[in-house]
Amino acid sequence: MAKTIEALRKADEERRHLAGEFVSPPKIMNLKWTPQVEVENQRLKHSLLRIIPEGNIRTILFASCSEGEGSSTVVAQFASALASGGEKVLLTDANLRNPSLHAAFNVGRENGLTDLMTGRTTLIRAIKETKVSNLSIISSGTPHPNPLALLESDSLASHLAELKGIFG
Secondary structure, three states: OHHHHHHHHHHHHHHHHHOOOOOOOOOOOOOOOOHHHHHHHHHHHHHHHHHOOOOOOOOOOOOOOOOOOOHHHHHHHHHHHHHHOOOOEEEEOOOOOOOOHHHHOOOOOOOOHHHHHOOOOOHHHHEEEOOOOOEEEEOOOOOOOOHHHHHOOHHHHHHHHHHHHHHO
């Protein structure tokens, strides 16, 4: 019976997606999915698509100046909204000093970005599936004594190019 209900739910989500309706992603963290949040995520997506002439956005960076501004919440909600809308999304937690996305999506922090850049894990092991369809995550990884050096390294650029090939 559970498989039938799940199949019906997925079929309804696909119908709603094809009809252009927004489909709320599964609940993550303690994020509140109000109609206003859904509208703002759709507005952000369409604004970004208008900025890029071909509509082919491959990489988006979200950043904030200070801790506690809500950037992790915004990123988690926006990535979930894109994925629930049918886009294939890879969310990477590059907040190496105060990561939280691994907890938001209930995935392990280990085998993450720092481990990938230092050669302690492979790309395949770093990419983790989430409960949100079409959304994968690379967690921040093992704490590193000099996170800025890692983010400035050639290793990051190399891995990003490889990921664009996989998720592009």
